[in-house]
Amino acid sequence: MVSVTPTAHNIESTTESLQEDLARLEVQKQALERELAAVTAHLGSVQRALDALQALMPSAGPAATPSGPVDAPSPAKPKPARATASAAPADEPPAKAGRSDDGDDAGKTYGKLTEQILAYFAEAGDAEIRARDVASALGRDTDSGSINAVRSTLDRLVGASRVQRVGRGLYRGVKR
Template sequence: MGSMTQTARAIKSTAESLQEDLARLEIQKQALERELAAVTAHLGSVQRALDALQALMPGTGPAAAPSLRAPAPVSVPSPAKPKATRAAAITDAAAEPPATPGRSDEAADGGTTYGKLTEQILAYFAQAGDTEVRARDVASALGRDTDSGSINAVRSTLDRLVGASRVQRAGRGLYRAVTP
């Protein structure tokens, strides 16, 4: 009977220790998620600034200096999300393939190649004409308004297109096709 009580105390002690570890790990996870969000936001602004500067440099373009491009952001799925949601988040984060050294963005016919999302957005603006639209409207038209990650991918692409003078910023949160 004495060993049963000792075993019960050991289990209770282990459970309490694990509860403390769980609470500490949850706090650490939240802090890391906040830090990741801040780094991701900073990465986006640095990328936009770099793209704008490269567009201003004569004789250079995105293909001329692939080593200056920042790597594509990595989506770290939360273990609490279902697998299907994590897969969708990773797919959305990788909507546009990152530039790779040695790969030219110039097609054989002299045209420029873009990622699928960029092409979809440019096609949307070709049809929209001089209408001012919000990123959420563009995402909805492309069927990418299912979650905030998809909408943010559209916003990021719109910001890159504004930096490359392919789309105009018409106001806060508003975009318009570039008029020739």
């Protein structure tokens, strides 16, 4: 009879244990892949529904929610000069121009922001610009509601063919 050394026995039992772990992990991986596919599909349908609902809203205020991932700052992109002073009416201080939380009626606020964004893109030329960079240039990057108002306005301008969406979170002015 052949005797098994303790080392050989340990290797054999470790191999069996690892094979069992491998089989269990393969089953777990397949389950997680199915779950990820289901979550991804659900995420897509929720995103489409949210986009459709936001398109129906007459204007987006500070309570608006983002319709996608938060834009990361774009490295090494040219930034045109601020457009707030040139787009604000002469009889109103630049800090107040285009702010939705100042008590102005919604129609005026929407028009000011739209004009500020269009002026910014006119200065930017053919550059691709992130929504967050537009908000920053307009002084509207103080809170998520202000940034989301810029994003919503950009989406409306894309729908009206006044601004082009050139990528996820990237916009370019339309040449007239």
